[in-house]
Amino acid sequence: MIYLTRRATFSASHFYWNDSWTAEKNEHVFGRCSNRNGHGHNYTLEVTVAGEPDPVTGFVVDLKWLKDVMERKVLAAYDHRHLNLEVPEFAATKMIPTTENIAISAWKRLEPVVASAGGAQLSRVRVYETPEIFAEYRGGL
Amino acid sequence: MNASAGKTYFGRRYALSASHRLHTDALSDEENRAAFGKCNNPHGHGHNYVLEVLAGGAVNPETGMVIDMVALDAVVRTKVIERFDRRNLNLDPYFKNRVPTTENLTKAVFAMLDGSISPAELAQVRVEETENNFFEYSGD
Numbered sequence: 066m067i068y069l070t071r072r073a074t075f076s077a078s079h080f081y082w083n084d085s086w087t088a089e090k091n092e093h094v095f096g097r098c099s100n101r102n103g104h105g106h107n108y109t110l111e112v113t114v115a116g117e118p119d120p121v122t123g124f125v126v127d128l129k130w131l132k133d134v135m136e137r138k139v140l141a142a143y144d145h146r147h148l149n150l151e152v153p154e155f156a157a158t159k160m161i162p163t164t165e166n167i168a169i170s171a172w173k174r175l176e177p178v179v180a181s182a183g184g185a186q187l188s189r190v191r192v193y194e195t196p197e198i199f200a201e202y203r204g205g206l
Numbered sequence: 207m208n209a210s211a212g213k214t215y216f217g218r219r220y221a222l223s224a225s226h227r228l229h230t231d232a233l234s235d236e237e238n239r240a241a242f243g244k245c246n247n248p249h250g251h252g253h254n255y256v257l258e259v260l261a262g263g264a265v266n267p268e269t270g271m272v273i274d275m276v277a278l279d280a281v282v283r284t285k286v287i288e289r290f291d292r293r294n295l296n297l298d299p300y301f302k303n304r305v306p307t308t309e310n311l312t313k314a315v316f317a318m319l320d321g322s323i324s325p326a327e328l329a330q331v332r333v334e335e336t337e338n339n340f341f342e343y344s345g346d
């Protein structure tokens with residue numbers, strides 16, 4: 066099994082807030098991230114697919130295809146957007162756009178496309194919020 | 207609120223500067239030089255290590271988080287950073303009978319943090335010795 070990773074970047078804004086809590090509790094738990102005016106990050110999205118190299122092309126997947134899938138499924142929705150207000154999975158459910166939840170959501174956006182293409186499987190999605198902070202999701206157990 | 211069944215991992219990187227000398231009393235001076243090369247220099251040398259801690263668990267539906275980053279920082283700082291940063295690794299009790307290679311440092315850090323980052327579990331420790339080499343340990 067070979068693991069192939071492609072990286073892309075996107076910039077977005079967010080804030081952390083749980084509507085069922087008081088303002089004081091939100092500020093206590095989330096600190097500066099609870100500022101309702103939001104703040105932003107340059108995120109890095111790392112998508113890893115796993116499979117065997119094709120005997121003809123030597124590719125696990127065509128990297129240009131993977132780039133296109135990442136752009137269509139994730140960057141088109143997240144890049145230069147306010148995650149809480151404009152991205153459906155967060156806006157509709159008030160799910161907090163933590164790095165953890167962004168990694169899970171990106172996985173859900175990518176996994177059906179990779180699976181239906183045949184060949185490789187989605188192995189892991191890693192989202193860096195800063196160079197020092199990242200979250201990773203490897204699908205359901 | 208999100209309630210995903212799968213495990214999610216939260217990672218955090220920390221900087222750590224320390225010195226070490228790769229040397230074992232089990233070998234002669236000549237054998238040490240052959241095994242460890244310039245890392246056997248009697249006066250030691252140092253690195254800017256990067257420590258990467260990967261915490262795995264369920265995403266808390268109330269906070270959207272696997273672990274409170276501030277709490278994780280406090281554990282890593284008190285258990286690892288304060289112990290090793292700006293120190294000579296060879297003088298730490300853990301390395302009394304172990305060569306302070308980055309392999310052994312990685313295992314030491316794993317042992318120090320394992321079981322201490324509730325509600326998450328320690329999934330992996332990675333230590334980068336330089337930009338071009340790193341070591342990972344997952345406890346198995």
